[in-house]
Amino acid sequence: MKILIGMSGGVDSSVAALLLKNEGHDITGVTMKIWREGKYAGGQRDSCFGPNDDDNIAEAARLCEFIGIPHSVFDCFEEYDKFVIENFRNEHLAGRTPNPCVQCNAILKCGLLPDKAEEEGVDFDFFATGHYARKGHNGKRHTLLRAVDADKDQSYFLYRLSQRQLARHLFPLGEMTKEQVREIAREYNILDAVRAESQDFYSGDRNELIGEPDRPGNFVDSQGNVLGKHSGFWKYTVGQRKGIGIAMPEPLYVKELNACRNEVVVGYADEVIFHKLIADDINWIAFENLEEKMEVRIKVRSAGEPRPGAVIMPVSGGRVEAAFEDGIAGVAPGQSAVFYQGDTVLGGGIITERS
Structure with a gap:
């Protein structure tokens, strides 16, 4: 088979490419360029989005050469800025907490990137990534499954994939543990050659991406009593404990962000436990629509x-x-609620309300 694989310059995508090559497939590596000098300052942390982008691309190219596969780079800055950064900015300014990785995976990594390659004449049957997830088929639809390695499972970030995307997608690492992947990397002498895994979304100060000047506002409790001052509600997220800076008998947590009043509502731990949520913008994978009540497992x-x-x-x-009768702490509007039965991802959506 002809397989296009997304290469990040990290160990997971490198081992995934190596495995597919060793199986005898015709492999082509491809990498997104998402950083452009001048618009954002960035910082020194290794991250998905930052000035280190060129270094990551160079590493991906070098690893493709080592594995023995061709490598292409496609500039996706404009689309990344529009669909990921702009969404990140708008959601924070609306008092919500977005997940840029969910946006990036569905729209860019597993969508725009292979589509651009196809438009440029790259011939492939399937598109692969180094994500820890699996796929299946239930007789009617392609399905997304949790990875064998529960600690590394990334299905939460992939729940917005469409049937078209899943049909052409391969997850070579889905049946493996992280240690097995690292052992293969050691065996082929690539473990020490790859960069450290990116843990952060942005290499610099996230407030730079939001681009708002400081705006003095109040920390308030649930009754509206003023407890302290802050410099902008968008600098906080629901469930946050550190950085509030208010001395109380017990730790305070961010309960709610009021964008209209520039208020950060805080409360004690029991005040940020929620028992119900509403999710919108739903993407179902295992079936076309939810028709009736269903007992599930949930991640928020x-x-x-x-x-x-x-x-x-x-x-x-x-x-x-x-x-959820037992309650879940820190359910945040803007984050994703993803529903599971067993290892199967049923689907998910964006949290809009909770109580």
């Missing part, structure tokens, strides 16, 4: 295991209501 942030005992049901406007 990327870290941790899916929580059991949630019940989802369709509500008006194509939205979904999810209820």
